[in-house]
Amino acid sequence: MASDSNMATGPTALAPSRAAMMQIVWRLAWPVILTMSVESLVGLVDMLMVGRLGARPVAGVGVATQILFAVNTVMFAVGTGTIAVVARHYGAREPEQCGRILGQSILLVTVLMTLVAIPVFVWAPAIISLFRVEAEVVAIGVDYLRVVLLAVPADGILVIIGFALRGAGDMRTPLAVGVVVAVVNVVANYVLIFGKLGFPALGATGAAWGTALAFATGAVLLFWAVRRGGLTLTLPPGWMRPQPAVIRRIVAIGYPSAIEHILMQVGFVIYFSFAAAYDTAAVAAYVIGVRILGLSFLPGIGFSVAASALVGQNLGARKPEQARRSGWGATGLSVVLMSIGGLLIFLGARPIAALFVDDARVVAEAVVFIQVLAAAQPLMALDFTLGGALRGAGDTRFPLLTVLIGFYVCRLGFAYCVTYVFELSLFWLWFALVPDYVARVVLKVARFRSNRWQEIRV
Secondary structure: OOOOOOOOOOHHHOOOOHHHHHHHHHHHHHHHHHHHHHHHHHHHHHHHHHHOOOHHHHHHHHHHHHHHHHHOHHHHHHHHHHHHHHHHHHHOOOHHHHHHHHHHHHHHHHHHHHHHHHHHHHOHHHHHHOOOOOHHHHHHHHHHHHHHHHOHHHHHHHHHHHHHHHHOOOOHHHHHHHHHHHHHHHHHHHHHHHOOOOOOOOOHHHHHHHHHHHHHHHHHHHHHHHHHOOOOOOOOOOOOOOOHHHHHHHHHHHHHHHHHHHHHHHHHHHHHHHHHOOOHHHHHHHHHHHHHHHHHHHHHHHHHHHHHHHHHHHHHOOOHHHHHHHHHHHHHHHHHHHHHHHHHHHHOHHHHHHHHOOOHHHHHHHHHHHHHHHHOHHHHHHHHHHHHHHHHOOOOHHHHHHHHHHHHHHHHHHHHHHHHHOOOOHHHHHHOHHHHHHHHHHHHHHHHHHOHHHHOOO
16 A cells, blocks of 8 residues: 655655645544544444443453553554654665664564563463452453453554554555454454354453454554565565664663653553542543543544654654654644544533433533543643654653653642642542643643754664
8 A cells, every 4th residue: 555655755855835734744644543543443342342241341351451551561662662763764765774673673572562461461360350359350351361462462563563654654554454453353352252153152252352363463464564565664584683773772762652651551540549539420420531531632643643754754854844844733733623622522521421321410520521621632732742743753751751740740749639638629630630731731842842852863
């Protein structure tokens, strides 16, 4: 499948007009937004199917999924390094180097994901028991987790090749494969959960096998695509031979993102505990709000990836001014679209909340949370997209710093004071995310305006 940009006429030779730049940004962003939307929809459908089995399977799968999020930290760390380095070489018109980076990234993620998966597989019962769930939930969660862990290396290959292709401007190939993965996942889950087409009904474990099959299918398709040639990236001969210098470059850029991801997950758990200190209605409202938050993030993720690719490619082409323009262009478009989305979410907060629960108190609390999230959409757009632009330049340590200051000092500090010191209403707990995003945005805007990210070597 053809890429969305190319060496001669793509982002490395940015069009002079602002309108043309916006077209380039949108052409890179929309396939990512659609890919993430498909993945979110598949997750929702999977949970609806598991939900027909009862509360315990839902709980078991939910706990196992949280553990898998932690395992995937390694994968996204490698991906951050991969997209930055590939984009830099692609912009410098060095396709052989791009292929070399891709090969080493596949090798690295396969080894790391396997090394992480093995101890989690062995100690799965003890890990899931830490969540203090009943024995039957532990058993369901262990079975689900262990099956999916078998396919974790394949998932790593699937995600890393997708990151690398996006770094080279090819957003549509990952989208096409993502659609195939989604179809395989939903169909296999339906067949294996409920025992259709002559297969036994495996319940929640069937969902795990369906997910594992989908990961394996996607990995095979993308691997075959980059091996056969014809895309922006091609695996070179001898790609499996370790090259320590290349691996060190990828790790040096990616490890701050791994730390950032872990800190965010821990921070969400702490923030959740503050909601739990109020009452059950607050917890339910938080869960509903997080669902909406996940959907509202999708445009930001798309523009973040577009900004990463454009900034990295232009720096590789030694066009720092065009890198700066592309970063601001992606950010501006992200702010406009996410602000419109925020307005729609704000106006539709009550019917949206009512879709999830039939409890007037929970709906009322969820409406407030959803409206705070909606009002913060412009800030989230700035945070996501400028963060992507900095990561595309290889500046991954600064976004980590903004999480420490914004999330841990501003959000959690504010939430602690609201909950335990001043004992204010639940609105102020939800409002705590506003100073978090304000701090992160102020810091990232200042960093991007400083142009210091242009000096970082990858």
